[in-house]
Amino acid sequence: MALLEVEDLSIDYPRGRVVDGLSFTLEAGGCLGLVGESGSGKSQSALALLGLLPEQARVQGSLRFQGQDLLALPEASRRRLRGSAIGMVFQDPMSSLNPYLRIGSQLTEMLVVHRGLGQGSAEAEALRMLEAVRIGDARRRLRQCPHEFSGGMRQRVMIAMMLLLKPALLIADEPTTALDVTVQAEVLRLLADLRREFGLALLMISHDLGVIAEVADQVLVLYGGRMMERGPVPQVLGQARHPYTRGLIACRPRLDSPLGRPLSAIPGSVVSARDARTGCVFAPRCELARALCQRQRPVWTSVDGGAGLACHAAAGWPENGDG
Amino acid sequence: MSRYALLRLLTALPTLLLLVTLSFFLMRLAPGGPFDGERSLPPEIEASLRAEYHLDEPLPQQYLRYLGGLLRGDLGPSFQYQGFRVRELIAAGLPVSLSLGLLAMALALLLGGATGVVASLRPGSVLDRGLMSLAMLGISVPSYVVGPLLVLLFAVLLRWLPAGGWEPGRWSDLLLPVLALALPQIAAIARLLRGSMLEVLRQPYIRTARAKGLPESRVVLVHALKPALLPVLSYLGPATAGLITGSVVVEQVFGLPGIGRYFVQGALNRDYTLVLGVVLVYGAMIVLFNFLVDLLYGLLDPRLRRA
Amino acid sequence: MAEGLWPLLRRDRGALLAAALLSLLLLLILLGPLLSPYAVDSIDFDADWAQPPQWAGRHWFGTDGLGRDVFVRSLEGGRVSLLVGIAATAVSLLIGVAYGAIAGYFGGRLDELMMRAVDILYALPFLFLVILLMVLFGREFWLVFVAIGAINWLDMARIVRGETLALKQREFVLAARASGLGDFAILWGQILPNLLGTVAVVATLTVPQVILTESFLSFLGLGVQEPATSWGALVNDGAREMERTPWTLLFPAGLLALTLLCLNRLGDALSDALERGAD
Numbered sequence: 057m058a059l060l061e062v063e064d065l066s067i068d069y070p071r072g073r074v075v076d077g078l079s080f081t082l083e084a085g086g087c088l089g090l091v092g093e094s095g096s097g098k099s100q101s102a103l104a105l106l107g108l109l110p111e112q113a114r115v116q117g118s119l120r121f122q123g124q125d126l127l128a129l130p131e132a133s134r135r136r137l138r139g140s141a142i143g144m145v146f147q148d149p150m151s152s153l154n155p156y157l158r159i160g161s162q163l164t165e166m167l168v169v170h171r172g173l174g175q176g177s178a179e180a181e182a183l184r185m186l187e188a189v190r191i192g193d194a195r196r197r198l199r200q201c202p203h204e205f206s207g208g209m210r211q212r213v214m215i216a217m218m219l220l221l222k223p224a225l226l227i228a229d230e231p232t233t234a235l236d237v238t239v240q241a242e243v244l245r246l247l248a249d250l251r252r253e254f255g256l257a258l259l260m261i262s263h264d265l266g267v268i269a270e271v272a273d274q275v276l277v278l279y280g281g282r283m284m285e286r287g288p289v290p291q292v293l294g295q296a297r298h299p300y301t302r303g304l305i306a307c308r309p310r311l312d313s314p315l316g317r318p319l320s321a322i323p324g325s326v327v328s329a330r331d332a333r334t335g336c337v338f339a340p341r342c343e344l345a346r347a348l349c350q351r352q353r354p355v356w357t358s359v360d361g362g363a364g365l366a367c368h369a370a371a372g373w374p375e376n377g378d379g
Numbered sequence: 380m381s382r383y384a385l386l387r388l389l390t391a392l393p394t395l396l397l398l399v400t401l402s403f404f405l406m407r408l409a410p411g412g413p414f415d416g417e418r419s420l421p422p423e424i425e426a427s428l429r430a431e432y433h434l435d436e437p438l439p440q441q442y443l444r445y446l447g448g449l450l451r452g453d454l455g456p457s458f459q460y461q462g463f464r465v466r467e468l469i470a471a472g473l474p475v476s477l478s479l480g481l482l483a484m485a486l487a488l489l490l491g492g493a494t495g496v497v498a499s500l501r502p503g504s505v506l507d508r509g510l511m512s513l514a515m516l517g518i519s520v521p522s523y524v525v526g527p528l529l530v531l532l533f534a535v536l537l538r539w540l541p542a543g544g545w546e547p548g549r550w551s552d553l554l555l556p557v558l559a560l561a562l563p564q565i566a567a568i569a570r571l572l573r574g575s576m577l578e579v580l581r582q583p584y585i586r587t588a589r590a591k592g593l594p595e596s597r598v599v600l601v602h603a604l605k606p607a608l609l610p611v612l613s614y615l616g617p618a619t620a621g622l623i624t625g626s627v628v629v630e631q632v633f634g635l636p637g638i639g640r641y642f643v644q645g646a647l648n649r650d651y652t653l654v655l656g657v658v659l660v661y662g663a664m665i666v667l668f669n670f671l672v673d674l675l676y677g678l679l680d681p682r683l684r685r686a
Numbered sequence: 687m688a689e690g691l692w693p694l695l696r697r698d699r700g701a702l703l704a705a706a707l708l709s710l711l712l713l714l715i716l717l718g719p720l721l722s723p724y725a726v727d728s729i730d731f732d733a734d735w736a737q738p739p740q741w742a743g744r745h746w747f748g749t750d751g752l753g754r755d756v757f758v759r760s761l762e763g764g765r766v767s768l769l770v771g772i773a774a775t776a777v778s779l780l781i782g783v784a785y786g787a788i789a790g791y792f793g794g795r796l797d798e799l800m801m802r803a804v805d806i807l808y809a810l811p812f813l814f815l816v817i818l819l820m821v822l823f824g825r826e827f828w829l830v831f832v833a834i835g836a837i838n839w840l841d842m843a844r845i846v847r848g849e850t851l852a853l854k855q856r857e858f859v860l861a862a863r864a865s866g867l868g869d870f871a872i873l874w875g876q877i878l879p880n881l882l883g884t885v886a887v888v889a890t891l892t893v894p895q896v897i898l899t900e901s902f903l904s905f906l907g908l909g910v911q912e913p914a915t916s917w918g919a920l921v922n923d924g925a926r927e928m929e930r931t932p933w934t935l936l937f938p939a940g941l942l943a944l945t946l947l948c949l950n951r952l953g954d955a956l957s958d959a960l961e962r963g964a965d
Contacts (some may be wrong), residue, residue: 516943525920527921530925531932643906
């Protein structure tokens with residue numbers, strides 16, 4: 057049994073659908089990278105896993121975590137899973153920690169609320185965890201407030217906080233996007249180390265293929281709330297078949313690219329699932345798009361090596377392959 | 380922080396001095412005097428009275444004399460209540476005024492706070508809209524309208540409570556006055572706190588708190604309430620001023636022997652020292668409350684702690 | 687701002703109701719006395735003194751302890767209260783806008799000095815000084831709104847200053863300056879028209895405050911003097927006689943509360959709309 061099985065997840069708001077037919081599995085200790093531009097539905101999917109979407113959002117499909125159907129659980133049980141079995145680290149470490157509370161109490165309250173620990177032993181655990189994420193002088197740090205920490209430090213505090221209860225799954229939503237490049241590398245290394253140390257499964261959300269390539273073993277490419285391509289990292293990033301994935305790879309700036317050569321960019325701008333109900337959501341920006349793409353939604357096709365994608369072109373223009 | 384506190388307290392002194400100075404000269408420039416009673420006094424008696432109270436001295440000298448008295452803690456003699464020092468009069472009335480004001484403040488914070496939080500949890504719901512409509516009504520109905528209406532309802536029609544008056548130790552006498560005084564502030568605080576709660580509940584750190592699996596009560600009361608209280612805190616200064624002016628009329632409506640009635644009566648009778656004394660006490664209370672608010676601010680907002 | 691009023695009212699039914707009620711109240715206050723045969727201070731010797739309200743009779747709101755018609759008196763009191771409210775708001779508007787615009791526009795040292803002064807004035811319990819003023823200098827009618835206007839301009843000055851600071855960085859002001867327009871021409875021609883929306887909102891919220899202050903003073907017997915009357919004065923009279931003639935308290939108090947409620951509701955909706963517009 058996989059740790060997390062997501063099947064046909066859709067999220068609807070009154071103004072439209074933001075996630076449409078998302079499916080993937082994540083093994084215990086594995087790492088799945090969720091890639092896509094902003095607005096592709098990555099964060100919405102993550103919040104749906106935690107049950108933190110706003111009230112007007114309607115979630116359909118099946119979310120099985122450790123065998124239990126998350127959507128069937130009562131709110132109280134879902135709350136107990138949050139933080140203890142599923143942790144989440146957010147993008148902006150500046151605003152994601154409560155600026156008005158000491159780091160110490162933000163850490164220890166996890167243990168007090170979920171485990172019923174006393175203040176003393178909770179503090180001892182918090183101290184150990186701060187040291188595990190390599191924050192020096194941890195005892196003094198516990199007494200400080202978030203504004204006394206640098207951005208990278210705050211993200212490490214955030215990670216420590218979410219790992220305090222040894223969750224089986226950590227969702228990291230753009231955990232390094234708001235950080236300096238050098239700090240980014242440190243935090244990514246820390247996440248990789250902690251994953252090994254705690255046997256943690258990681259759901260890494262990023263718009264940055266480089267980040268995904270570094271930490272993830274599976275990758276799922278999202279566009280406009282729909283799955284474009286999914287598979288093992290070496291295969292999907294090495295031999296991308298979907299035009300969107302290829303586009304993403306092509307727009308990465310590379311240090312070894314000759315100076316002056318313009319970076320390629322995917323023409324057009326991101327759409328959300330609600331804008332394109334029929335047809336392929338990527339068609340308006342796709343260089344290969346034909347009339348079929350506007351008309352008919354491509355079906356999900358498995359390819360060798362456990363990968364799969366949804367693209368008429370990659371599938372060799374099935375059915376009436378008109379142009 | 381103690382240095383900061385001290386500095387704040389020192390900068391408050393000029394404000395009080397300005398207040399006393401303005402009031403002093405304003406009163407003296409006005410026509411009339413304390414001895415223009417209905418029956419006019421024989422000139423020689425009035426002259427001796429004026430000499431006794433130093434009213435025959437040039438104005439600047441009187442002013443300095445008054446300030447000198449203040450430094451010694453002496454508010455001077457009352458003109459109207461002959462034989463009494465202003466300090467004695469204020470000491471007699473202050474406990475009543477203070478209990479009234481502090482109880483109203485406490486009630487406003489508790490009830491206004493609870494209302495604001497409850498309303499903010501389900502914005503747009505029937506409960507929220509109902510509570511906020513009541514609050515809108517609350518800020519539109521001043522104490523001197525609420526007071527008589529409460530008396531009409533509870534004392535005249537229902538006969539549950541006395542219409543007014545005061546006996547030391549009978550706390551039920553304070554019930555209606557406190558309610559009348561507090562209602563507009565309850566409404567104001569409820570509106571303010573609801574707004575700031577809504578703002579705070581949108582913050583990313585609240586999402587974090589929920590992602591941590593904290594019970595909603597803890598998310599609201601620990602993670603959201605503390606930052607949301609900051610705007611309420613800075614409203615306490617104006618609220619104090621509002622309560623004080625409100626207490627002037629509430630004391631009159633309910634016939635409470637506080638210091639508020641000295642103020643209007645004293646001014647009408649040109650009881651210079653009494654009015655100045657009351658203004659000074661009120662001013663000092665406002666300054667003191669603003670000072671406490673500043674200290675609390677420092678405690679609540681860690682980013683200011685080192686400033 | 688002006689073109690934003692109708693869409694706003696259509697969206698916000700509460701505000702629409704407030705606006706409608708307010709118009710109705712205004713109409714009643716202005717025209718109501720014509721409907722009734724009684725004058726403000728005329729005593730109806732045919733009617734009983736302290737006669738309760740009767741819809742079929744001639745005194746819809748009853749009469750007070752002196753046999754005066756409460757309906758006419760309540761409306762007359764409203765006229766005075768609204769008049770003071772508007773006049774004093776105009777005073778505070780005049781001072782506040784001039785002060786705030788000058789401080790914001792010229793900025794620098796002058797701004798610092800002017801705002802420092804506002805801070806100090808804020809710390810003063812102004813109402814006391816007004817009470818002193820009213821008590822000591824006779825109770826001149828015009829003094830009422832000058833005094834009240836003089837304490838209410840601080841908010842206006844602060845808000846206008848903030849707006850002006852932002853406005854003077856905008857392209858059209860920079861362009862006007864580049865084309866050689868003088869400071870006061872820019873203030874008058876470019877800044878002031880763009881302040882109107884904000885000023886209208888603040889003014890809408892100031893009117894109820896001023897009415898409150900006036901009725902507070904009148905309640906203490908320091909505001910409008912007999913034979914003229916205002917809602918505050920009527921509430922004061924009514925409160926004294928409420929055991930005998932509760933309607934003399936209820937009608938003016940109700941009208942006062944209703945008016946303030948409508949004004950506050952409308953002001954709230956306007957400032958919400960302005961905030962949304964700023965985003």
